[in-house]
Amino acid sequence: MPDVKNKNLAVSEFTKLMWLVTGQLWRFGIGEDPDWGTRPIDQIQLQTVIHGLAESIADKEVKKQIQSAAAKGVEKQAQAMSR
Numbered sequence: 001m002p003d004v005k006n007k008n009l010a011v012s013e014f015t016k017l018m019w020l021v022t023g024q025l026w027r028f029g030i031g032e033d034p035d036w037g038t039r040p041i042d043q044i045q046l047q048t049v050i051h052g053l054a055e056s057i058a059d060k061e062v063k064k065q066i067q068s069a070a071a072k073g074v075e076k077q078a079q080a081m082s083r
Helices: 011-028 040-054 060-082
Strands: none
Touching: 011 040, 040 060
């Protein structure tokens, strides 16, 4: 989650980011489907959002670790879907 106290991230940018994430989660069906999040496609959606959000992390090493883990997760779930 972005640090709202960070002077590099304006409040309006934070608001836009949270609006985008909230909108995506609504679009993905959070709250409408009690099993949401357990299927491979749901995991791909979550990991893709996490990968994108990590772009805002200033610490390059942390960003790389998060994005690498998310990318591996997407690959693993995509392989599970292709079987």
